Amino acid sequence: MWSTRLSRLFGIRLPIFAGGLMWLSDARYVAAVVRAGGMAFMTPRSFACDAEYERQLALCSQLCEGLPFGINLTASQRSAANVTLRRQLDMALDAGVRHFETVGSACLECFDRIHDANGVLIHKVGFAEHAVKAEQHGADAVAIVGMEAGGHPGMHEQSAFLSCAYALEKLSVPLALGGGVGHGRQIAALLALGCEGVVIGTRLLACDEISSHAAVKARIIQSGSYDSVQVLRAVKHPWRVLHNETAKQVLCLEAQGVADYDGFGELIRGTLGKTAAYDAGDPDTGLLSLGQSVGFVRQREPVAAAIAQLVQETERRWHEQFCQNNGCP
């Protein structure tokens, strides 16, 4: 059940993709997922300078002990930022990385560069129509994350379950599905539907290898499925985050009619969450990406334990469904 086109394409034992996490998916976290059998992606934008990114690339290679790891390339709506993106891609290729998660239409221009270097990429989108476009542009695989996902799930508010069915009707390349996946029961269902991998983010946020303050992890563990909320629909770039004090202030401004980035000032700066919450331990300050699967995050634990639990839950459900009742497929 774990051997799919996606596991073979990425050379991994488990087609479990830990999507890039701004500020958090550094070498230590990525290597922990890779050593547990999955694939994870470092986010170069999280590092203060190129030298630190280079250091993290080298550290990750060392920690992965020969296993492949990935880089997340998230394109910006600002074209100047995409010059940086191309440099980050080149630095990854120079360091021997050949596995990429790409996000945003400007990344389509990177596909040839990745393929010319014998690399593979999974292009992540928010709904099925964009997945089809990515396939037409030459993506090796596509990931769709539904509106349940932490981070920026896109404007169209489609659930992962719905997007999955639409996309599978149209795609030839393999599909990974994410957004709200926090239990192996869901992974078994997605594999049965025809997905060949899953994308997770929120489920791993309280893991030991995540470099955020213990107070933020404690808040995440206390949170239930209602504790994430979408903000910034007003600027057409929705962001699913922890429903904390900053999120409440942003929602309040949106209700008052604020509809441009400047109107929110410092409140929506990513660096606010990084310094005040992830570094200093105040979970109420800053917008902190968090998805609806947060209710499945129940304790601090190593990444390997969280992934082992997901695998066990998946296999148990698969076995109950296909082996006990109907005979193994």
Ligand SMILES: Cc1cc2nc3c(=O)[nH]c(=O)nc-3n(C[C@H](O)[C@H](O)[C@H](O)COP(=O)(O)O)c2cc1C
């Ligand atoms: C804290 C956090 C930071 C994220 N940062 C990024 C990012 O920088 N780039 C990106 O492509 N996706 C980012 N995402 C989205 C994840 O890669 C992944 O697609 C998503 O978490 C999957 O949905 P889930 O949170 O419901 O598991 C982030 C998600 C979280 C929770």
